[in-house]
Amino acid sequence: MYQSPAHFIAICSDSIGETAEAVVQAALRQFELKGAEIKRYMNVREEDEIVQLMNEVSARNGVVAYTLVQPELREVIREEAVRLNVRAVDIMGPMVQAIADTFNDYPKRMPGLLHRLDEGYFRRVEAMEFAVQYDDGKDVGAILKADVILLGVSRISKTPLSMFLAHKGYKTVNYPVVPELSTPSQLKEVSPGKIFGLTMDARHLLKIRTERLKVMGLPNEVQYTALERIEEELQYAHNLFQQLNCPVIDVTDKAIEETAGLIIQSLSQEGSMPSI
Numbered sequence: 001m002y003q004s005p006a007h008f009i010a011i012c013s014d015s016i017g018e019t020a021e022a023v024v025q026a027a028l029r030q031f032e033l034k035g036a037e038i039k040r041y042m043n044v045r046e047e048d049e050i051v052q053l054m055n056e057v058s059a060r061n062g063v064v065a066y067t068l069v070q071p072e073l074r075e076v077i078r079e080e081a082v083r084l085n086v087r088a089v090d091i092m093g094p095m096v097q098a099i100a101d102t103f104n105d106y107p108k109r110m111p112g113l114l115h116r117l118d119e120g121y122f123r124r125v126e127a128m129e130f131a132v133q134y135d136d137g138k139d140v141g142a143i144l145k146a147d148v149i150l151l152g153v154s155r156i157s158k159t160p161l162s163m164f165l166a167h168k169g170y171k172t173v174n175y176p177v178v179p180e181l182s183t184p185s186q187l188k189e190v191s192p193g194k195i196f197g198l199t200m201d202a203r204h205l206l207k208i209r210t211e212r213l214k215v216m217g218l219p220n221e222v223q224y225t226a227l228e229r230i231e232e233e234l235q236y237a238h239n240l241f242q243q244l245n246c247p248v249i250d251v252t253d254k255a256i257e258e259t260a261g262l263i264i265q266s267l268s269q270e271g272s273m274p275s276i
Helices: 018-028 047-059 071-084 093-103 119-133 140-145 158-167 185-189 202-216 227-244 256-268
Strands: 007-013 036-041 063-067 087-090 148-152 172-176 195-199 248-250
Touching: 007 018, 007 047, 018 036, 018 063, 047 063, 047 071, 063 071, 071 087, 119 140, 119 158, 119 172, 140 172, 140 185, 148 158, 148 227, 158 172, 158 256, 195 227, 195 256, 202 227, 248 256
Parallel strands: 007 036, 007 063, 063 087, 148 172, 148 195, 195 248
Antiparallel strands: none
């Protein structure tokens, strides 16, 4: 017999609720709660909708996180929270008010602006298509068209990092570094600050490659997962990075988001190459 999860969190939004859910998911990672359910109430425009969802939250002893830009709707959800003794968290309201107060400006109060099909949206789409088309060194000519060039040995997370940067609007190309392959001459023509070398602890990379072979159903006794070979590849890559005078990021214990953040920060500093 089906039982509702013990921990219920409602997302109330006048758009799609992505921002609020991202905050909730980040907060949940700090706990070991089992059976948590997140339910989105999207495109909320009427007071009756808020009353209905707040009644459900109350009945299930849950909590609600909301992103509503209309003051009257925020007031309704606050009143219902008091009436029903439900914890309600305003994700965006305090930040909007802080910006308005600090810079003496007024918010547009238009739902869904984050996901509007503007110039930034189409730039991100173009960057995603670029990353897919030129993934893993498919065309070295793309190096001169890219905003970011990632270099690294096999299984060092070049592709997911490329996709994440593309989602941020950066046309990214990644190229595999292999001792037996010649280095693309185009790398020498790239403007300073666009190339980033990725490295990793050899034993950590060994584990990743070993797991990869298991997934593919291949034996582990190959050069690809030999520690000596991996160390040789990493040293070759390090020498290449020195020749190119590019920043080197050790991704051993870094999430994709953290590595991307370092790259974006470096790019924003107009070609400077801080130690990262």
